[in-house]
Amino acid sequence: MATSNTGVEVRLPSAPRGRGLRLGGTRGVDLIAKMLTLVAAVSVLLVTVWLVIELWEQSELSRHAFGFRFLLDRAWDPVFGHFGAMPFVYGTLVTSAVAMLIAIPLGVGAAIFLAELAPRGLSDTLTFLIELLAAVPSVVLGLVGIFVVVPWVRTSFGPFLKDIFGFLPLFQGPIYGVGFLTAGLVLAIMVLPFIVSISREVLLSVPNDLREGALALGSTHWESTWKVVVPTAGTGILGSIFLGLARALGETMAVSMVIGGTPQIAASLFAPGYSIASVIADQFAEATGDLFRQSLVELGLVLFGITVLLHAVARLLVNTTARKAKGAA
Amino acid sequence: MMNRRSLVSLLGLAVCAGLVGLGSLLSPGPSNVSIAEPVPLPSVLINAAGATFPYPIYSKWFSEYHKLHPDVEFNYQSVGSGAGIRQTIDKTVDFGASDGPMNDQQLAEAKQKLGYDILHFPTVLGADVPCYNIPGVTAELKFTPESLSNIYLGKITKWNDPALTGPNPGVKLPNTDIVVVHRSDGSGTTYIWTDYLSKINPAWASKVGRNTSVNWPVGLGGKGNEGVAGLVKETPGAIGYVELIYAIQTHIPYGVVENKAGKFIKADLASVTAAATGAAANMPDDFRVSITNAPGADAYPISSFTWLLIPSHIADATKRDDIKAFLKWMLTDAQQYNEGLDYARLPKAVVAKEMTQINRVQ
Numbered sequence: 168m169a170t171s172n173t174g175v176e177v178r179l180p181s182a183p184r185g186r187g188l189r190l191g192g193t194r195g196v197d198l199i200a201k202m203l204t205l206v207a208a209v210s211v212l213l214v215t216v217w218l219v220i221e222l223w224e225q226s227e228l229s230r231h232a233f234g235f236r237f238l239l240d241r242a243w244d245p246v247f248g249h250f251g252a253m254p255f256v257y258g259t260l261v262t263s264a265v266a267m268l269i270a271i272p273l274g275v276g277a278a279i280f281l282a283e284l285a286p287r288g289l290s291d292t293l294t295f296l297i298e299l300l301a302a303v304p305s306v307v308l309g310l311v312g313i314f315v316v317v318p319w320v321r322t323s324f325g326p327f328l329k330d331i332f333g334f335l336p337l338f339q340g341p342i343y344g345v346g347f348l349t350a351g352l353v354l355a356i357m358v359l360p361f362i363v364s365i366s367r368e369v370l371l372s373v374p375n376d377l378r379e380g381a382l383a384l385g386s387t388h389w390e391s392t393w394k395v396v397v398p399t400a401g402t403g404i405l406g407s408i409f410l411g412l413a414r415a416l417g418e419t420m421a422v423s424m425v426i427g428g429t430p431q432i433a434a435s436l437f438a439p440g441y442s443i444a445s446v447i448a449d450q451f452a453e454a455t456g457d458l459f460r461q462s463l464v465e466l467g468l469v470l471f472g473i474t475v476l477l478h479a480v481a482r483l484l485v486n487t488t489a490r491k492a493k494g495a496a
Numbered sequence: 497m498m499n500r501r502s503l504v505s506l507l508g509l510a511v512c513a514g515l516v517g518l519g520s521l522l523s524p525g526p527s528n529v530s531i532a533e534p535v536p537l538p539s540v541l542i543n544a545a546g547a548t549f550p551y552p553i554y555s556k557w558f559s560e561y562h563k564l565h566p567d568v569e570f571n572y573q574s575v576g577s578g579a580g581i582r583q584t585i586d587k588t589v590d591f592g593a594s595d596g597p598m599n600d601q602q603l604a605e606a607k608q609k610l611g612y613d614i615l616h617f618p619t620v621l622g623a624d625v626p627c628y629n630i631p632g633v634t635a636e637l638k639f640t641p642e643s644l645s646n647i648y649l650g651k652i653t654k655w656n657d658p659a660l661t662g663p664n665p666g667v668k669l670p671n672t673d674i675v676v677v678h679r680s681d682g683s684g685t686t687y688i689w690t691d692y693l694s695k696i697n698p699a700w701a702s703k704v705g706r707n708t709s710v711n712w713p714v715g716l717g718g719k720g721n722e723g724v725a726g727l728v729k730e731t732p733g734a735i736g737y738v739e740l741i742y743a744i745q746t747h748i749p750y751g752v753v754e755n756k757a758g759k760f761i762k763a764d765l766a767s768v769t770a771a772a773t774g775a776a777a778n779m780p781d782d783f784r785v786s787i788t789n790a791p792g793a794d795a796y797p798i799s800s801f802t803w804l805l806i807p808s809h810i811a812d813a814t815k816r817d818d819i820k821a822f823l824k825w826m827l828t829d830a831q832q833y834n835e836g837l838d839y840a841r842l843p844k845a846v847v848a849k850e851m852t853q854i855n856r857v858q
Contacts, residue, residue: 246710341673
């Protein structure tokens with residue numbers, strides 16, 4: 168696979184024509200390859216544009232009925248036709264934040280161990296197992312959530328947090344087992360393999376010269392890892408984190424099974440909540456009436472907006488770290 | 497690195513394969529037929545979509561009917577009642593199915609869009625039952641309409657509330673908080689439950705109302721019957737509602753509910769059919785009737801019909817005759833399959849009334 172990749176890259180449209188010719192073969196092949204890849208690129212773009220147009224058109228009723236208040240409104244009442252996105256936006260962001268808070272240190276730490284410290288054989292085996300985790304269907308993780316994580320949070324982890332951090336509003340109130348915290352924990356499990364396997368790959372691709380240079384200058388193994396290798400791989404690690412975040416924001420099935428299905432904004436992480444993706448999946452099929460259905464579509468539009476916004480932030484972050492890395496080098 | 501020539505030939509090969517694939521897609525190749533077993537294709541394929549609750553019995557009926565009439569095949573998508581109604585109005589299916597009747601607005605929209613009516617045919621009966629998890633209590637609890645509705649309104653918050661201890665004299669109910677569990681996904685089960693609560697409690701009707709999903713005053717949401725049952729099982733002090741069939745098949749203990757006549761009734765197939773019989777006396781001609789809180793001494797109060805939504809005008813004569821024949825069979829012979837799958841039978845009076853409505857399908 169890697170070979171064919173590099174083979175195609177040689178013939179990317181941006182490559183100077185003369186060079187492509189010199190590498191042998193005819194110009195016709197270049198043209199075909201260019202056209203085929205162009206069609207692929209354009210069609211992906213068209214799908215995205217088409218998606219936005221559809222979401223926009225299909226939510227017309229609800230956009231007209233609620234306007235921008237939709238974003239700030241806390242009500243979700245299918246009987247009386249009053250809909251707002253706020254509790255769902257809150258639930259999506261809070262569960263994703265909990266997931267990232269757990270998954271980033273764990274994932275990056277694991278990746279550093281696997282790439283820099285573990286013997287190669289062990290590293291490959293462990294990575295394979297972690298990547299298996301990524302292949303577990305989310306409904307299975309949701310079931311694990313219901314039968315393992317929920318009782319554990321209710322009887323052990325929740326009371327433990329309450330004992331230590333109970334003075335914080337974040338850890339007050341009754342512990343049902345389902346809620347923001349549990350959804351965040353399940354999401355963390357889902358996001359981890361992405362962060363670990365991509366970060367490890369990026370760390371492994373850091374040239375050995377850098378490690379050897381650092382060691383030659385008298386730094387310890389850990390210093391060379393922490394001060395040279397990790398910063399060099401910083402952009403890639405950030406990339407893996409944002410890929411994980413994208414998964415957390417859009418995850419539907421597992422979240423809807425453990426979040427508690429209650430559209431509310433609560434300070435406590437123990438409280439039940441709801442997320443955008445899961446309410447759409449839960450209620451779309453039985454959405455009675457056009458306004459209800461279109462409000463769900465508008466929620467989809469809001470989720471798309473959040474994703475775009477966070478990706479813009481990610482781009483900015485990646486660009487600045489890349490520039491910093493360049494400046495340092 | 498792969499050499500240039502092999503890459504070119506690979507690309508060529510890929511293009512050729514693509515073209516061949518496309519070609520075989522475009523022309524119904526006779527080669528396919530000769531390989532496959534010569535199965536006679538069904539001459540009529542009838543598409544239907546809608547409710548998930550009756551899906552097991554519908555698929556049983558459709559497959560049994562296909563055995564009797566190999567030339568007719570039904571394709572039923574259990575996409576949910578809301579989608580079933582919409583697809584019937586949009587005419588993307590031959591008929592629909594729903595756990596809640598279409599409302600007047602939807603019927604008017606269908607009439608205006610299609611130029612003909614949509615007829616409701618009750619098919620089987622369903623019911624909701626309250627299930628609970630109270631530490632130290634194994635007895636079968638008795639619920640009054642007041643206690644159920646006030647628990648779900650958040651007005652009764654302790655298990656030892658007088659409204660609960662009153663009807664359950666022999667049971668020692670603890671001073672624990674009640675954790676209310678409801679469905680988080682839209683569902684016909686929720687429609688039946690909220691329809692019942694709306695009928696027995698005016699405060700519920702004005703504040704919350706009835707629908708496939710509502711703005712719950714209190715509680716946790718579980719996804720599907722299994723989600724609600726799981727949450728109830730896992731949460732001490734929890735109360736939830738699940739479909740009767742789900743409770744029977746998964747052996748979940750459930751409480752009894754006081755009916756309109758003042759008798760405490762345990763839900764089973766007979767008491768659900770009794771509710772339909774009680775309501776059948778005042779059955780409107782369009783069959784859009786709610787049988788929650790039905791009259792009758794033996795009627796279980798949280799019961800409901802589920803309906804097929806049949807267009808009153810079907811242009812394709814073959815399809816029309818097949819659908820009408822199927823409806824007749826469904827109302828008579830096919831009801832024998834109900835008990836095996838734990839669905840309650842339709843009362844005879846309702847069947848007779850439906851038989852005459854079949855003639856309205858033109």
